[in-house]
Amino acid sequence: xxxxxxxxxxxxxxxxxxxxxxxxxxxxxxxxxxxxxxxxxxxxxxxxxxxxxxxxxxxxxxxxxxxxxxxxxxxxxxxxxxxxxxxxxxxxxxxxxxxxxxxxxxxxxxxxxxxxxxxxxxxxxxxxxxxxxxxxxxxxxxxxxxxxxxxxxxxxxxxxxxxxxxxxxxxxxxxxxxxxxxxxxxxxxxxxxxxxxxxxxxxxxxxxxxxxxxxxxxxxxxxxxxxxxxxxxxxxxxxxxxxxxxx
Amino acid sequence: xxxxxxxxxxxxxxxxxxxxxxxxxxxxxxxxxxxxxxxxxxxxxxxxxxxxxxxxxxxxxxxxxxxxxxxxxxxxxxxxxxxxxxxxxxxxxxxxxxxxxxxxxxxxxxxxxxxxxxxxxxxxxxxxxxxxxxxxxxxxxxxxxxxxxxxxxxxxxxxxxxxxxxxxxxxxxxxxxxxxxxxxxxxxxxxxxxxxxxxxxxxxxxxxxxxxxxxxxxxxxxxxxxxxxxxxxxxxxxxxxxxxxxxxxxxxxxxxxxxxxxxxxxxxxxxxxxxxxxxxxxxxxxxxxxxxxxxxxxxxxxxxxxxxxxxxxxxxxxx
Numbered sequence: 001x002x003x004x005x006x007x008x009x010x011x012x013x014x015x016x017x018x019x020x021x022x023x024x025x026x027x028x029x030x031x032x033x034x035x036x037x038x039x040x041x042x043x044x045x046x047x048x049x050x051x052x053x054x055x056x057x058x059x060x061x062x063x064x065x066x067x068x069x070x071x072x073x074x075x076x077x078x079x080x081x082x083x084x085x086x087x088x089x090x091x092x093x094x095x096x097x098x099x100x101x102x103x104x105x106x107x108x109x110x111x112x113x114x115x116x117x118x119x120x121x122x123x124x125x126x127x128x129x130x131x132x133x134x135x136x137x138x139x140x141x142x143x144x145x146x147x148x149x150x151x152x153x154x155x156x157x158x159x160x161x162x163x164x165x166x167x168x169x170x171x172x173x174x175x176x177x178x179x180x181x182x183x184x185x186x187x188x189x190x191x192x193x194x195x196x197x198x199x200x201x202x203x204x205x206x207x208x209x210x211x212x213x214x215x216x217x218x219x220x221x222x223x224x225x226x227x228x229x230x231x232x233x234x235x236x237x238x239x240x241x242x243x244x245x246x247x
Numbered sequence: 248x249x250x251x252x253x254x255x256x257x258x259x260x261x262x263x264x265x266x267x268x269x270x271x272x273x274x275x276x277x278x279x280x281x282x283x284x285x286x287x288x289x290x291x292x293x294x295x296x297x298x299x300x301x302x303x304x305x306x307x308x309x310x311x312x313x314x315x316x317x318x319x320x321x322x323x324x325x326x327x328x329x330x331x332x333x334x335x336x337x338x339x340x341x342x343x344x345x346x347x348x349x350x351x352x353x354x355x356x357x358x359x360x361x362x363x364x365x366x367x368x369x370x371x372x373x374x375x376x377x378x379x380x381x382x383x384x385x386x387x388x389x390x391x392x393x394x395x396x397x398x399x400x401x402x403x404x405x406x407x408x409x410x411x412x413x414x415x416x417x418x419x420x421x422x423x424x425x426x427x428x429x430x431x432x433x434x435x436x437x438x439x440x441x442x443x444x445x446x447x448x449x450x451x452x453x454x455x456x457x458x459x460x461x462x463x464x465x466x467x468x469x470x471x472x473x474x475x476x477x478x479x480x481x482x483x484x485x486x487x488x489x490x491x492x493x494x495x496x497x498x499x500x501x502x503x504x505x506x507x508x509x510x511x512x513x514x515x516x517x518x519x520x521x522x523x524x525x526x527x528x529x530x531x532x533x534x535x536x537x538x539x540x541x542x543x544x545x546x547x548x549x550x551x552x553x554x555x556x557x558x559x560x561x562x563x564x565x566x
Binding site for chain 2: 004005008009012015016019020089093094095096097098099100101102103104105239240243244
């Protein structure tokens with residue numbers, strides 16, 4: 001696999017994405033909405049806290065766990081929206097045939113098509129976490145006398161769990177889109193299948209909290225699902241079936 | 248001339264449906280224009296996709312410069328050897344023409360400098376270099392088609408595979424594209440052309456293949472016409488009457504004669520040898536000849552006869 005070709009596909013898809021105002025808006029509005037909800041939750045928890053009480057930081061982190069869990073939805077959701085849109089654009093432009101006539105392998109095309117949505121999805125998700133950390137610290141500093149974030153759990157959620165969910169969402173979208181006969185349907189199926197899975201996963205993370213054993217088990221489960229989804233995508237992503245099905 | 252493309256027993260079926268193409272055998276020589284003709288659904292686009300290595304045959308094979316298109320280890324060589332123009336240009340419409348070209352050029356491993364030089368040369372040939380930074384979405388159909396041709400040529404392939412390259416273009420744009428193709432042939436590029444425009448096929452191609460799932464005929468346009476139609480001569484008479492048929496039929500070399508005032512049409516084996524005698528006989532019988540001309544048959548006539556003989560009438564939209 002040649003990474004310069006994968007990078008070229010990613011850069012081209014991102015250039016197209018930049019030109020699509022409605023998708024860019026969804027990239028901005030949805031994370032802002034979730035971020036705003038998360039910040040409000042932190043604000044509520046801090047307001048209810050008694051300054052100077054023992055274990056205040058840990059209790060605040062526990063009561064704001066849902067805030068960081070909420071932000072984990074951002075990456076997989078954006079990956080699904082952008083991923084299926086990138087494929088739809090290839091369909092509506094009828095650009096797949098000239099693309100497949102270029103000397104790219106199936107795996108280069110797959111990784112290009114997967115990384116194009118995954119990169120902005122993860123960057124947006126990470127950015128949302130960073131903003132929450134800064135805003136959360138600003139809100140809690142007066143009560144805590146120090147920073148609330150980043151906690152080890154929040155960092156773990158951001159760097160490990162959200163990344164895994166983003167991978168799962170992206171590759172599941174690629175599988176569905178590459179097998180679907182109707183592209184619009186593929187978009188809807190992606191949403192219907194991927195989002196409930198992500199929702200259940202995020203709820204699980206919120207319930208597990210900071211229990212290290214359960215968290216490790218959950219991470220292992222996500223990792224296994226991610227590996228299975230990526231492997232399935234690699235096995236099923238064939239230029240010919242895509243070309244014949246998408247036309 | 249050496250073969251650039253060689254197909255043997257080429258067959259492709261989609262699922263359980265009857266094959267789109269079956270048992271095609273042909274070879275395409277370096278520097279020739281080879282036209283694929285056939286009604287809608289005859290398998291032209293499938294054949295083009297097979298030649299370009301976009302899909303694999305279900306039986307038989309295609310060799311591009313001696314390499315089977317199914318050989319994934321030589322994917323780069325196959326795709327570098329072939330430039331394809333699909334039926335629809337297939338640009339990234341929100342990007343500029345140059346950004347489109349740069350994307351495909353980089354995937355072919357061209358340096359940015361090489362992409363720039365080739366783009367300037369090829370877009371310049373179509374008077375599009377000054378508009379290279381404009382979004383493709385703002386281009387007319389003809390301009391998009393020209394940019395797609397430039398894209399197909401960008402990596403300097405030895406073989407161009409073109410699906411309906413002139414379809415829907417205005418006469419001026421069509422002439423530009425035709426001239427461009429002839430220039431490419433002069434430079435040694437092999438061109439495979441799928442078209443419904445039989446006039447273009449007749450004018451441009453060195454050989455034509457008529458397909459209807461199977462190969463019905465493969466020859467030069469002239470040979471194809473000659474093979475399907477015996478040679479005829481039309482004689483326009485100033486004072487012709489139906490009785491002229493009697494005079495014509497008495498000539499032993501006349502295979503068939505028809506009278507459609509004011510023209511007498513004779514079917515002959517060797518007009519060059521026999522016409523002086525025929526003219527002499529008509530003049531002797533008192534007929535005044537205004538002029539004599541060979542009856543020419545178009546490629547369209549030949550195509551329609553082949554399709555008719557194959558037992559499949561052309562579908563709507565076919566010529």
